[in-house]
Amino acid sequence: MKDVVLSAEESAAIADWSEASRQRAEKVLSQYPEKRSAVMPLLYLSMIENGYVTNEGMRQVGVLTGLSSAQVQAVASFYTMYKREPVGDYLLGVCTSISCFLLGADDVLAAVEDETGVPDGETGGDGVFSVEHVECNGACGGAPVVLVNWEMIESVTPEKARELVRWLRHGRPEVVNTEEMQQLFGGARSFDWGIKEAEGAVLPVPAFGPYGSSAGDVPSPNSPGELEGTQTFPRGSRGRP
Ligand code: FES
Numbered sequence: 001m002k003d004v005v006l007s008a009e010e011s012a013a014i015a016d017w018s019e020a021s022r023q024r025a026e027k028v029l030s031q032y033p034e035k036r037s038a039v040m041p042l043l044y045l046s047m048i049e050n051g052y053v054t055n056e057g058m059r060q061v062g063v064l065t066g067l068s069s070a071q072v073q074a075v076a077s078f079y080t081m082y083k084r085e086p087v088g089d090y091l092l093g094v095c096t097s098i099s100c101f102l103l104g105a106d107d108v109l110a111a112v113e114d115e116t117g118v119p120d121g122e123t124g125g126d127g128v129f130s131v132e133h134v135e136c137n138g139a140c141g142g143a144p145v146v147l148v149n150w151e152m153i154e155s156v157t158p159e160k161a162r163e164l165v166r167w168l169r170h171g172r173p174e175v176v177n178t179e180e181m182q183q184l185f186g187g188a189r190s191f192d193w194g195i196k197e198a199e200g201a202v203l204p205v206p207a208f209g210p211y212g213s214s215a216g217d218v219p220s221p222n223s224p225g226e227l228e229g230t231q232t233f234p235r236g237s238r239g240r241p
Helices: 008-013 020-032 034-050 054-065 069-078 100-103 105-116 158-171 179-184
Strands: 091-097 131-135 146-148 149-154
Touching: 008 054, 020 034, 034 054, 034 069, 054 069, 091 100, 091 105, 091 158, 100 105, 105 131, 105 158, 131 158, 146 158, 149 179
Parallel strands: 091 131
Antiparallel strands: 091 146, 146 149
């Protein structure tokens, strides 16, 4: 790892970022021999700062990496986890790839859309839910799979999906955790012997560790410990209504 000191132009470009994110950007840049190779984690940091990948965020990442805005946009638009528009507090993803499809994912997605009132690919007007269908999450043995802020729940029925939505709407948990949601709303899992995930995703997307937030001053249901360099964001921050 090499020491990285940002140039005056680079520092100025991210002057509006939090101190934690600026430090994180320096650390990320120090881990790559070529600055341009850091484009993805830097895009992630810009998404944390703004809630989604903005045009200004892509310009900032371009300054840090030496890439043009068009090159940064090419990366940001290729990967679906980089969001180009504001996302609700709870991003609900329903896997509709082949294994999940064969075991009723379309019905699960329809239940999520109906219970949230949010169509696939959209965010509700109150900013609570976003809904999207996603591709295979590699948990085909536990199909159908539902993600909440990218925390996975396996073997979800349409009825359980509705319960999940109601649980989120009424409970508004600050931390969502796979283990808890799996017990409440899931069924059979792909692997029972997997390592249990101690931390959860902290609202809102994409504020989850290690680049985002996982512990800090937001309590996790399973582990209140801190992760190095984590950040927390209050609900409604980062340009949300
Ligand atoms: S098809 Fe849904 S997890 Fe693989």
